[in-house]
Amino acid sequence: MINYIWAFMFIVGLGYAAWNGKMEAVNRAIFKAAEEGVTLSLGLIFILIFWLGVMKIAEASGLLSAVSKLFKPLLKRLFPDIPEDHPAMGYIVTNTVSNMFGLGNAATPMGIKAMEALKRLNRNRPTASRSMVTLLALNTSGFTLIPTTVIAVRMKYGAAEPTDIVVPTLLATAVGTLSAVLIDRYFYYRRQKKGRDD
Amino acid sequence: MAFLTSLSAWFVPALIGFILIHATFKRVPTYEMFVEGGKDGFHMAISIMPYLVGMLVAIGVFRASGAMDALVAVLQPVFHAIGVPAEIVPLALIRPISGNGALGVMSDLLSTYGADSFIGRLASTIQGSTDTTLYVITVYFGAVGIKNIGDSLKVGLLADLAGIVAAIVVVSLMFAK
Numbered sequence: 001m002i003n004y005i006w007a008f009m010f011i012v013g014l015g016y017a018a019w020n021g022k023m024e025a026v027n028r029a030i031f032k033a034a035e036e037g038v039t040l041s042l043g044l045i046f047i048l049i050f051w052l053g054v055m056k057i058a059e060a061s062g063l064l065s066a067v068s069k070l071f072k073p074l075l076k077r078l079f080p081d082i083p084e085d086h087p088a089m090g091y092i093v094t095n096t097v098s099n100m101f102g103l104g105n106a107a108t109p110m111g112i113k114a115m116e117a118l119k120r121l122n123r124n125r126p127t128a129s130r131s132m133v134t135l136l137a138l139n140t141s142g143f144t145l146i147p148t149t150v151i152a153v154r155m156k157y158g159a160a161e162p163t164d165i166v167v168p169t170l171l172a173t174a175v176g177t178l179s180a181v182l183i184d185r186y187f188y189y190r191r192q193k194k195g196r197d198d
Numbered sequence: 199m200a201f202l203t204s205l206s207a208w209f210v211p212a213l214i215g216f217i218l219i220h221a222t223f224k225r226v227p228t229y230e231m232f233v234e235g236g237k238d239g240f241h242m243a244i245s246i247m248p249y250l251v252g253m254l255v256a257i258g259v260f261r262a263s264g265a266m267d268a269l270v271a272v273l274q275p276v277f278h279a280i281g282v283p284a285e286i287v288p289l290a291l292i293r294p295i296s297g298n299g300a301l302g303v304m305s306d307l308l309s310t311y312g313a314d315s316f317i318g319r320l321a322s323t324i325q326g327s328t329d330t331t332l333y334v335i336t337v338y339f340g341a342v343g344i345k346n347i348g349d350s351l352k353v354g355l356l357a358d359l360a361g362i363v364a365a366i367v368v369v370s371l372m373f374a375k
Contacts, residue, residue: 010256012265013259013261016265029259033257042243048242136334137353139334140330150304163209168373172328173361179364187352
């Protein structure tokens with residue numbers, strides 16, 4: 001999908017430029033944008049080093065697992081199919097909390113571990129179970145406390161207050177996550193109903 | 199609203215302070231841990247470089263050719279009627295498909311319209327408030343061999359839409375156009 005969109009922008013852009021006589025501008029844009037891509041990612045190094053460094057401290061001090069304990073009762077309600085104290089629950093909690101703190105690298109392995117455990121619960125069938133869809137919904141809605149990369153890019157483009165989008169982002173991500181949970185429930189009940197009708 | 203804006207300013211420093219006080223009480227070698235985690239950050243920044251170059255060049259060509267303006271002009275009346283700037287549409291389309299691609303689109307919007315413009319703030323909020331649905335589905339289900347993904351894609355994309363709508367509403371309320 002991303003391949004089509006990416007190639008589409010090039011092909012349509014080049015065609016449009018040929019038709020409009022804008023080739024010179026396109027030439028300049030190619031080299032300027034490529035350079036911009038490199039400067040931009042170099043410009044992100046400082047915040048990624050700093051933030052992942054701080055988060056490593058939170059992980060080592062046990063703060064992350066303390067927050068996990070806090071969230072466990074809530075998450076248990078979202079996954080009624082998982083038996084009490086099943087390892088899947090532990091992985092799900094760690095995955096969610098890591099995502100919250102912007103630790104994508106820590107979140108992904110935990111998410112995969114959780115999926116493995118859920119697949120075993122689902123008798124190893126190659127079909128997504130109810131809990132799998134819920135876990136995916138939680139991950140795709142991306143509840144994050146601080147959007148560090150966005151703040152860094154805003155800084156680079158001269159925002160007066162690069163962090164002024166933190167609260168709006170939190171509100172939007174909260175609505176997104178809540179909707180994900182509700183939409184997931186809705187589709188679950190719809191599947192239940194269909195199953196009975198068949 | 200002024201309160202929410204200053205809350206934004208306090209949030210990051212307060213979290214860092216809290217983490218450091220907590221870790222010091224727990225006798226964690228804070229500085230050494232910081233350095234260890236920082237190394238991951240360095241690798242992460244380098245690994246997104248090809249994504250950014252690829253996406254920024256594609257957008258650059260699309261914009262410089264005049265095709266972007268034409269697309270925005272076509273979408274403008276429809277989106278203007280519901281109070282959404284049409285410039286944001288490419289970001290909303292790419293966000294669920296590629297996170298780093300969307301980062302490129304967002305950066306392009308910030309450099310074109312300014313980080314403190316309405317479009318700039320909206321783009322930043324959209325980028326930060328949702329995750330890449332297609333990536334999550336591919337990685338999580340790919341890794342454990344799930345072939346029938348059920349309602350996952352529908353749920354993920356609808357949740358993305360809800361997040362984007364929420365971002366538009368919140369940013370419109372908090373910042374003047």
